Amino acid sequence: MTRSNRSAQAASVSERERLATPADVAAYLQTSVDGLSQLRYRRQGPPFVKVGQRVLYRWSDVHSWVADRVRAN
Incomplete structure (x- = not known):
């Protein structure tokens, strides 16, 4: 792999x-x-991906989910 290819690959990563x-998000x-597992089970938590x-x-989904729950009062 050439240096320019590595740079392009690093940029895309x-x-x-x-x-x-789940531990990251729970923290x-x-x-x-x-x-967090219970929120997921009840379909009340942030969107998730199964791999x-x-x-x-x-x-981005976690931050959007939190932003949607901001209350004025």
């Missing part, structure tokens, strides 16, 4: 969004992994 684990939301058996979250 940085443009892609990193997926978060961000200040809840437990089990609590095989794994549950992952896109940070």
